[in-house]
Amino acid sequence: MRNNEFIIKSGFIIDPSQNIEGIGDLFVENGKIAGIYIKNNKKDSRKNGSLNKEIKTIDASGMYVFPGLVDMHVHLREPGFEHKENINTGTRAAVNGGFTSVCCMPNTNPVNDNATVTSYIIKKAHEQGVCNVYPIGAITKGQKGEELAEFGMMREAGCVGFSDDGSPVMNSLMMRRALEYSKIFNSPIISHCEDLLLADSGVMNEGTVSSMLGLKGIPTEAEDIMVARDILLAKLTGGRLHIAHVSSKCAVALIRRAKEQGIRITAETCPHYFSITEKAVIGYNTSAKVNPPLRTESDIDAIKEGLRDGTIDVIATDHAPHHKDEKLKEFDNAPSGISGFETALSLSLSLVRDGVLSMKQLTEKMCLNPAIITGIKAGTLKQGFSADIAIINPDAEFTVESESFVSKGKNTPFAGWRLKGLSAITISGGNIYEWKH
Amino acid sequence: MWVLKLMSKELLNTKDFERIISRIAHEIIEKNKGTDNLCLVGIQRGGVHIAERISAKIKSIENVSLAVGSLDISLYRDDIGMKKSQPTVRRTDISFDITDQKVILVDDVLFTGRSIRAAMDALMDFGRPAQIQLAVLVDRGHRELPIRADYAGKNIPTSLHENIEVQFREDGLEDKVLLIENAG
Amino acid sequence: MQKDLVSISEISKDDIELILDTASSFRDVLRRDIKKVPTLRGKTVVNLFFEPSTRTRTSFELAEKRLSTDVFNFSVPTSSVVKGESLLDTVRTIQSYGADYIVIRHSASGVPHFIAQNSAASVINAGDGINEHPTQALLDAFTIREQKKEIKGLEIALVGDIVHSRVARSNILCLLKLGANLRLIGPPTLIPNTLPKGIKVFYDMDEGLNGVDVIMMLRIQMERMGKGFFPSTREYFKLWGINQERLAIACKDAIVMHPGPMNRGIEISSEVADCPQSVILEQVTNGIAVRMAVLYLLGGSKNAE
Structure with missing residues (x-):
């Protein structure tokens, strides 16, 4: 009303x-x-x-x-995967979780790698959305890692950052170009850090639990190596790098050191990475299949410390809805992702109860910082x-x-x-x- | 178990037990006019002990050693899957050919007749006996199939809430037969 | 016993021993002229194989037939799975055929668990991904027990591709529960880096074979070659293959096992495969007995009140 x-x-x-x-x-x-x-x-x-x-x-x-929460990493699935979610249901779910501005990732069908798709999403959000929707454009055409997408045109159409989320840019030269080129627009390059070759066909964290369940593991190094690469490229280019969904202890340490050295870099984590471990997978629970995979207690501790000391700037949901039938499958064949809007705030508030963050810090990580990183007019209660x-x-x-x-x-x-x-x-x-x- | 024992009544003591074995041995010899082509197969577990005792008795009477086999009927039961867990499969050991033999099937207690039906089916898988005769220590009635014993040690009419327990010295107990009233 | 046999990790030492003891009785049945018993007549077994398999499927099928079940095989190339049917729909369809048992092989780990949770039938895992192959481990344990009387305290070496082998994983779990001392021998690329406590790892075959009672060779999958796991079959055989000289390093009465099918000249020499110490063919026969025991023991749980 x-x-x-x-x-x-x-x-x-x-x-x-x-x-x-x-x-x-x-x-x-x-x-x-x-x-x-x-x-x-x-x-x-x-x-x-x-x-x-x-x-x-x-x-x-x-x-x-609080200012309405800002989620800089979500999947609204429209266009192309409306059976999983659409802009209307996605934004209503966001609002139910306290979010009023969301940045949606480009891995739709077609991929949001040009201004036409960007405009379509924005128009749809205007008509059917109940909160602000800011698209993130793809780094490369079709998220294939081969050719840069039209950052300028997408920026003009309303994109607030660029990411090949879900299909990391494996080619270091391409990543360098993206970080360089995006400097004109002052938009962040949001990196899903995963060395796909090292991850091989892994489906969960490599360790005792993967060994117990006989599931192929992804070593934490698959994330860490790419975090390190992207930090070095950010240093080389002076581009704006934002590390998406940090899940590992080593990645936190790498980001902390990079920040100490003055490299332009920001980072986010998600509630599941500080709330649950790889043990959630036991029983071949596909709802705990997520990428990067759930890690261990010591990773949780490091993530919390990273949040506390400011190494990690943002709590995002990586809201990744899937249809029930898609998750009701062989673990290997089930898609990765967690529907996160409607639990994120509650899980994050536990950080305040546990003394990890102050209420103000939580507000920074869920409202102000993501707005600053993406340059959107949100995350504040300023007059007007x-x-x-x-x-x-x-x-x-x-x-x-x-x-x-x-x-x-x-x-x-x-x-x-x-x-x-x-x-x-x-x-x-x-x-x-x-x-x- | 201990509580149940309190409500038990001794039906046959060690002496009775021995007399019955002896009588059955004599009856077998008498009915078959000797021991030619005779063999014994005991149903696991009690029947095996009794078969061996009968064989020993016949040896002492006729000085002939009859072959004794053991038969487990678990795989031939008609109530598979109706109980919480499957009955333990015990050893079946019939190391002689039963084809054209007169097989004396031995069990401790004859009740519904279903075990005997299963045992006969099992025996048929080992060969084609000339005859199957049945010897039991106790016949407690309540038949559900048209089966009767050729040699019954003792007929003991029971009610369905009662149980018959046979104890053997082979298991470290005294030979005896008890009538146990099921509480409730 | 539970409703299903999906993994060795989820069954107790007592369950394993009950299965092995029961398998002895079935081993006797297999020695008879009439090798069939009427025990499970009226029950329906579906062999649901999403991966090609001749040996395991044949072994299960024989076990099922010898227990008088009605058997039908549902395998991928002829099924609607290639038409895009979901696993859950396949399972529901099979359930509607009235299956009492589902024997499942699948290339994805955890599928037997998934089916067990979604079906009233007793589910038997016939191999899932790189996870487990419980009946193979049970038949191996049965074979070892038959040869060596007791498993507790034996020195047992598993040789080869441990990391991708569900046979190895189930065997490790099973033999540890039964008290064996385990050694893993193979190239570092094929040995997992997380292992249960107390397992010794050898990269040197000669060193690893010293004093072992049982040598379990694992099949080398050719598709691993060229992916950096090992450079060539020639080098593999030289470093980790079993031949007569190497066999002599083990205990005098050591037995050699292999889950089959063998790659002669790659992981095992023909001389060893056919020598008196080889129990590879016994494993095959025992496989039927063990699978009969599993079918028999699980069959009792379904209608329990």
Whole structure:
């Protein structure tokens, strides 16, 4: 429902972009943020007179008020794979998880490697989406790793970054060119780091569990080697590199060192990489098949440390919905991916409860940083910005039932988990959506 | 098990047991007019002990050693898959040809007749005996198939809640037959 | 016993021993003139083979027929799988035929588990990917026990491509449960880097064979060659093949085993394959007895209340 004017009252507002942290009121007018009033700071950016009128109020006492979450790594599957997800279901699932801006990867059919596909996605999102959708364009035509795609045209059509997610650019020269060429646009090259030859036909992390299950393993080095390569290429070219879905201990260490050396590099991880290990695969559980594969306890520890010390800038979902039938298969033949929108925030809030992150740091990693990296106008509660807001109940508990996901993708390894914390009300462009399950 | 034992009643003691074996041995010789072409096959497990005792007795009477085989009927049962777990398959050892022989099939307790049916089927897979005769220590009634013993040690009418347990000195116990009332 | 036999890793030492003891009785049945028993008449077995196999399928089929089951073979080239049917639909179809048992071979690890979870039939794994081949391990254990009386304390060497071998994996799990001391011999490219505790690894064949009671040779798959696992069959035979001289390094009464089919002159010399210490043909016969035992023992669990 559309409300021209409302007030979110008495929530604990966190907006790192304005250094706001405190209980206060947030005003929305005509789909835009009209102002914030923080009680203790006496910070009042209200427009004059707005308190005098009788306006609709959302009581947010006991809740956190975040900028709407920004997810810079998702798969909306449209065009081409609408049986897995489409822009409508995908954005509704995003909103149900507290996200109001998502960046969708180009591995659609056709691949988003030209401005026509980009425009199509944006048009569709406009018509059928319920949150902001920003496409990521392909690095190479058809994601084949052979020829650069038209970065300039795609950028103009609305792409906010470039990635061959899912089909890593194996050719180092091509990656060098991409990092060089993209400098004109100041768009990040988002790298899915995997040495496909070393990964061979592996289907899970190589280690004791793969050995126990007789499944072909992918050594963590398949990720680490490519992280190292791309860091060196970023150093060589001065291009903007963003490492997608960091899953390994060694990758965290490599990124940390690169940052210490001043190399332009940012990195993201996903909730599953700090929540579960390779053990989730036991029983040939295809909902725990994901790429990069789930790793070990020590990798989880390193990822958490990387989040804590700022090595990892972003928590993204890598929301990768699949049709039920596709996952109900031989492990080797099932597609990789986890439907992540509707569990990401809850899993990430546990980092705050466990003392890994402060609530403010979590807001940075889920709102501000991804917006800065992709250069989109989101992740903030500044006056005049679109009213994209997540009102988070940190104590609400629920049991994950994949069948009640809004997303078409029911593929989650967290089914049956008891989770705590959710976006009770998500406001996207001024529209109010209540959490449903 | 111990509780069940409390409600048991001794039907045959060691002495009775021995007398019965002796009588069956004599009856076998009498009925078959000697021991020509005779052999014994005991059904696992109790029947095997009894077959060996009968063979020993016949040896002491006639000074003839009859061949004794053992037969496990698990693979011929008609209730496969109806129980929680499959019966343990014990050894079948019939190291002599039964074709044209008079086979004395020996079991400890004759009850529904189903074990005997299974045993006869099993025997047929080993050859074509001239005759099969049946010797049992106890016949407790309740037949479900048209089968009767040629030599029955003792007829003991029982109810269906009762069980007959036969103990053997070969298993380190005293030879005896007990009637056990199933609780409940 | 459980409903299914999908892996050695999921069954206990007691279960293994029950299977081996029961197999002894079936080994006796196979020595009779009439090698067939009526035990499982009325039961239907489907041999669902997604990978070509002659030996394992024949062995299962004989075991099934000797237990009087009705057998039908569902193999890939003639099935609708090539028409794009999903595995789950195939399983449901077979279930609707009234299968009591599904014997499954598949190139993907974990498929027998998948079918077991999605079918009421007793599922027997006849080899899944690089994961397990439990009946082969059981027949190997049966053969060793027949030759050596007891497995506990024996020095047993597995030689060759361990890393891609489901036979090796199941054997390692099974023989460890039965208390054997294990050694793996082969090129480092073909030995897994994660192994259960207590297993010795030798890259040198002569060193590894010293004092072993049992030598289990594994089949070298030609397609591994040229992919960097080893340079040539000639070099492989020189370094890890078994011949008479090498056999002499093992214990005097050591036995030689091979799951078949053999590559003579690549992993095993003809002299060794045909020598008195070779029990390769016994393995084949024992395979039927062991599979009969498995079918018999699983058959009891299905209708249990």
